[in-house]
Amino acid sequence: MPTLPDAIEALRLELTELLGERGVSADLRTRERASVDEALMSPILVEQLPLGLADLVAYPGSAEQIAAVLAAATRHGVPVTTRGKGTGNYGQGIPLDGGLVLDTSRARAVVEVGDGWITAEAGAPMILTEQAANAAGQQLWMYPSTAQSTIGGFLSGGSGGTGTIVHGSNWEGFVTALDVALPAAEPTIVHVEGEEAQTFVHTYGTAGVIVRATVGLEPLQDWRAVYAAFETFEGAQAALRALYGMSPQPRLVSADLPFISAKLPDDPAIVKGASSLRAILDAATLDEASVIISANGGRVTDVREGAAQTVKVSMLSYNHPIWWLKKNSPDKVYFHVEVAGEALIDRIDEVHAVYPGGMLHIEAGHRFPIGMLAAEYTGADDVYAGYPKLQELGVRVHSPHQYYVDHGVEELTALKERTDPDGLLNPGHLGAPAGLLTGGLGK
Numbered sequence: 001m002p003t004l005p006d007a008i009e010a011l012r013l014e015l016t017e018l019l020g021e022r023g024v025s026a027d028l029r030t031r032e033r034a035s036v037d038e039a040l041m042s043p044i045l046v047e048q049l050p051l052g053l054a055d056l057v058a059y060p061g062s063a064e065q066i067a068a069v070l071a072a073a074t075r076h077g078v079p080v081t082t083r084g085k086g087t088g089n090y091g092q093g094i095p096l097d098g099g100l101v102l103d104t105s106r107a108r109a110v111v112e113v114g115d116g117w118i119t120a121e122a123g124a125p126m127i128l129t130e131q132a133a134n135a136a137g138q139q140l141w142m143y144p145s146t147a148q149s150t151i152g153g154f155l156s157g158g159s160g161g162t163g164t165i166v167h168g169s170n171w172e173g174f175v176t177a178l179d180v181a182l183p184a185a186e187p188t189i190v191h192v193e194g195e196e197a198q199t200f201v202h203t204y205g206t207a208g209v210i211v212r213a214t215v216g217l218e219p220l221q222d223w224r225a226v227y228a229a230f231e232t233f234e235g236a237q238a239a240l241r242a243l244y245g246m247s248p249q250p251r252l253v254s255a256d257l258p259f260i261s262a263k264l265p266d267d268p269a270i271v272k273g274a275s276s277l278r279a280i281l282d283a284a285t286l287d288e289a290s291v292i293i294s295a296n297g298g299r300v301t302d303v304r305e306g307a308a309q310t311v312k313v314s315m316l317s318y319n320h321p322i323w324w325l326k327k328n329s330p331d332k333v334y335f336h337v338e339v340a341g342e343a344l345i346d347r348i349d350e351v352h353a354v355y356p357g358g359m360l361h362i363e364a365g366h367r368f369p370i371g372m373l374a375a376e377y378t379g380a381d382d383v384y385a386g387y388p389k390l391q392e393l394g395v396r397v398h399s400p401h402q403y404y405v406d407h408g409v410e411e412l413t414a415l416k417e418r419t420d421p422d423g424l425l426n427p428g429h430l431g432a433p434a435g436l437l438t439g440g441l442g443k
C-alpha cells in the first residue's frame with residue numbers, strides 16, 4: 001500500500017530536523033539508487049525490476065539516531081527498509097512498498113574490541129571490523145567476500161564466507177549479542193544475547209533493525225594467500241577436498257573451471273587456460289598444501305603474505321567469480337544457482353549437465369562443499385526445471401532468484417508478531433508464494 005504523500009512530507013520535515021539537510025533525501029536518483037541492490041545478478045529478478053521505489057532515504061549517523069529515525073517513521077505509519085551497503089544479491093533490500101530506506105552506512109563506529117568479541121555499529125564495514133580485530137591480535141570468525149559490506153547487512157542478508165570452513169554460517173554462534181531497534185512511537189532499543197540474538201540473523205530486517213552487533217573473534221593466525229593452477233577442474237576439486245582436511249583448517253579454498261578463471265581480474269598467479277585454485281592457508285600448513293597441490297596435478301603459482309593479500313583472495317570467492325563472469329561477458333546473459341553437497345565433487349559431470357554449458361564455481365564449506373552453478377540464461381522456466389534434477393543428484397539448492405526470507409520462517413513469523421505487529425519493517429519479504437522456496441543451503 002503506498003503511503004500517503006502527507007505522511008511522507010511530515011516525516012521528511014521531522015527527519016530533516018533530526019539529521020540535518022544532508023541526513024535525508026527525496027531526490028529521485030538517490031531514491032532509485034537506494035531501491036535496488038545486487039539483485040542485478042539475477043536475470044529473473046532483472047526482468048521484474050523496478051520492484052519498488054523509496055519515497056525518502058535517511059542517513060542516521062549513530063545507533064541512537066537509527067532508533068530515532070525508526071520511531072519517527074513509526075509515528076507516521078511509513079514502512080522502513082533498512083540498507084547497509086546494498087550488496088544483497090536476492091533483492092532483499094528492495095523497498096517493495098516504498099516508504100523510507102534507512103541507510104545505516106554512516107553509523108559505522110567500532111565500539112569496543114574485547115577478548116574473543118567485537119562490538120560495532122550496524123553500518124561498520126566488515127573489513128573495518130576485521131582490521132580492528134587484527135590490531136588487537138585477533139580475527140573475525142568470518143566475513144563475506146563483499147568485505148566492504150556492513151556488519152548489519154551481513155548479519156541480516158548474508159550467510160558466510162571466509163572463515164565458514166571452521167565456523168559455519170553466520171547464524172551458528174557467530175553473533176553473541178545484538179542491540180535491535182524496534183518500531184515504536186519513542187526510540188526503542190532492545191538488547192538480546194545468545195539464542196535470542198540468533199533469531200534476528202538472516203531475517204532481512206523484517207523483525208527489527210540491528211543498530212549494534214557483537215560477534216565472535218579468535219586469536220589471529222599467520223595466514224598466507226596461496227594461488228595454484230591445475231590442468232583439470234577435477235584436479236582442483238580433489239585438492240580443495242584435501243586442503244579442507246588439513247589442520248589447522250584453511251580460512252578459505254575456492255576453485256574455478258578454466259573458463260571462469262579466465263574471466264577473473266588479470267593476475268599472473270591466475271593462469272589463463274588453467275583451473276584456478278585460491279586459498280587462505282595457515283603458514284604452518286604450506287608444505288603439506290604444496291604436496292597436496294602437486295599430487296593432484298597442480299602447481300603453486302604464488303604465495304603472498306599480508307592482510308591485504310588474503311582479503312584480495314576473499315574478494316574472489318563465493319558470488320564474486322560469477323559476478324566477474326557476468327561482468328566480463330557483455331555479449332552473454334548468465335544466471336546462477338546456489339548449490340551445496342558432496343555431489344558437487346563426486347558427481348560433477350552430472351551436475352554440470354543439468355544446464356547446457358553448466359559451470360561450477362566451488363568453495364570448501366563447513367560440512368560439505370558449496371558453490372554457484374552458472375549457465376547461459378534461456379528463461380526462468382529452464383532455470384527452475386533444473387532444481388529438482390539437482391536435488392535428485394543429492395545437491396542442495398538455494399534459489400537466488402527470489403527475495404523472500406527462506407530459512408527459519410516459522411520462528412521469524414512468531415518473532416515478528418511481537419516485534420513488528422503493524423508490519424512496517426521491510427514489508428513483502430516474508431511469506432513467499434507456495435512452492436517458490438528451495439530452502440537455505442546450510443540447513
Ligand SMILES: Cc1cc2nc3c(=O)[nH]c(=O)nc-3n(C[C@H](O)[C@H](O)[C@H](O)COP(=O)(O)OP(=O)(O)OC[C@H]3O[C@@H](n4cnc5c(N)ncnc54)[C@H](O)[C@@H]3O)c2cc1C
Binds near residue numbers: 208320
Ligand atoms: C559479488 C557478491 C558476492 C557476495 N559474497 C557473499 C559472501 O561471500 N557471503 C555472503 O554471505 N553474502 C555474499 N553476498 C551477499 C551480500 O554481499 C552479503 O549478504 C552482504 O554482507 C550484505 O551486506 P550489505 O551491507 O550490502 O547489506 P544490504 O544488501 O544493504 O542488506 C541486506 C539485507 O539486510 C537488511 N539489513 C541491512 N542492514 C540491516 C540492519 N542494520 N538491521 C536489519 N536489517 C538490515 C536489508 O534490508 C536487506 O534485507 C555477495 C553478494 C555479491 C553481489
